[in-house]
Amino acid sequence: MFASQQSRLLGAKIMRCISHGARTAFAKEQRAICKMSGEDEKFRILVTHPQVPQEAIELLQRDCEVTVVQSLPPNRSEILEKAKGVHAFLWGGHEKLNAEALDAAGPQLKAISTMSAGIDYVDVPELKRRNIPLGHTPTVLNDAVADIAVGLLLAAARRFHEGRQKIETNNWETYTLNWMLGQDLRDSVVGFYGFGGIAQTIAKRLSGFDIDSILYTTRRRVAEEIEKEYNAKKVDFDTMLAQSDFVIIAAPLTKETAGVFNATAFGKMKKTAVLVNIGRGGVVNQPDLYEALKTNQIFSAGLDVMTPEPLPPNDPLLTLPNVVLVPHLGSATRRTRTDMGTIAAHNVLRGLAGEPMFSPAY
Numbered sequence: 001m002f003a004s005q006q007s008r009l010l011g012a013k014i015m016r017c018i019s020h021g022a023r024t025a026f027a028k029e030q031r032a033i034c035k036m037s038g039e040d041e042k043f044r045i046l047v048t049h050p051q052v053p054q055e056a057i058e059l060l061q062r063d064c065e066v067t068v069v070q071s072l073p074p075n076r077s078e079i080l081e082k083a084k085g086v087h088a089f090l091w092g093g094h095e096k097l098n099a100e101a102l103d104a105a106g107p108q109l110k111a112i113s114t115m116s117a118g119i120d121y122v123d124v125p126e127l128k129r130r131n132i133p134l135g136h137t138p139t140v141l142n143d144a145v146a147d148i149a150v151g152l153l154l155a156a157a158r159r160f161h162e163g164r165q166k167i168e169t170n171n172w173e174t175y176t177l178n179w180m181l182g183q184d185l186r187d188s189v190v191g192f193y194g195f196g197g198i199a200q201t202i203a204k205r206l207s208g209f210d211i212d213s214i215l216y217t218t219r220r221r222v223a224e225e226i227e228k229e230y231n232a233k234k235v236d237f238d239t240m241l242a243q244s245d246f247v248i249i250a251a252p253l254t255k256e257t258a259g260v261f262n263a264t265a266f267g268k269m270k271k272t273a274v275l276v277n278i279g280r281g282g283v284v285n286q287p288d289l290y291e292a293l294k295t296n297q298i299f300s301a302g303l304d305v306m307t308p309e310p311l312p313p314n315d316p317l318l319t320l321p322n323v324v325l326v327p328h329l330g331s332a333t334r335r336t337r338t339d340m341g342t343i344a345a346h347n348v349l350r351g352l353a354g355e356p357m358f359s360p361a362y
């Protein structure tokens with residue numbers, strides 16, 4: 001068996017355990033962790049969001065002293081005030097995690113985990129400079145995000161939003177046969193910008209829709225057996241744009257990916273193409289996307305992420321019939337959020353124990 005396949009199977013097994021309540025498998029690890037070596041004092045942990053799942057908080061509370069921020073939305077002053085003297089953060093929202101927050105805690109801060117896959121709101125160089133390990137929660141949200149991606153893709157391809165508007169405005173045309181025609185997923189070429197775990201989970205779902213093939217653009221080629229499994233081929237960005245019927249953005253926001261989907265990129269896409277973004281809003285130049293949709297340079301878009309978030313209700317995107325928007329709901333299922341919290345808690349506990357985190361960010 002290939003190493004990558006082995007690690008995927010192991011990952012899946014761990015995720016199944018967590019999802020099915022076998023969290024006790026980790027109990028030994030936690031008990032050992034939360035005593036400060038040679039002292040009676042307990043580690044102190046700040047949970048920075050009041051809605052971090054109770055399961056995660058209970059894990060931390062077994063042997064650590066846990067403070068939970070109470071304000072909703074979490075108030076930065078409360079976070080900074082409660083941070084003083086803690087040994088770890090379970091960073092439960094997308095509030096900026098930077099030098100200010102680290103300074104507010106103090107030099108004893110030993111471990112941090114976010115409860116997210118993306119870490120674009122974290123000042124990673126600053127954490128590295130201070131030798132603070134960072135965990136995050138990728139993988140466990142792949143299924144939920146992939147579901148949203150497929151939903152957006154179908155909704156944008158088959159004009160769900162526009163269809164609803166037609167009903168609301170009494171414009172349902174029963175007399176024409178070529179009204180509200182959409183794009184077929186069957187036999188289509190699907191392009192991915194980023195082809196990591198989430199993208200591959202989307203690809204797995206799409207294979208049930210009888211697509212033709214996948215083109216993907218990434219820095220590094222994925223393993224050959226994954227390419228075979230999904231009939232996927234690595235191509236350069238321009239080829240992916242030009243040949244894909246659907247383009248799915250599944251990449252994180254970094255210096256390299258910021259604004260890559262701009263007017264030039266949209267100009268290279270098919271006029272019938274559908275764009276889906278479940279990565280980060282900043283990967284897309286949003287004014288350029290607005291123009292491309294308004295002028296039918298591309299067919300439609302389905303977005304889970306946008307800029308800014310929350311998107312103001314008077315944003316021009318909301319005036320377009322050919323865009324389907326959902327408010328960053330990718331990982332928003334009870335099971336996924338519980339698993340994310342549980343993994344974040346394990347990251348924190350392992351970081352405090354000086355052990356490698358369950359899912360380290362670097």
Ligand SMILES: O=CC(=O)O
Pocket residue numbers: 115116117118119141330331
């Ligand atoms: O967008 C969601 C995440 O990064 O977890």
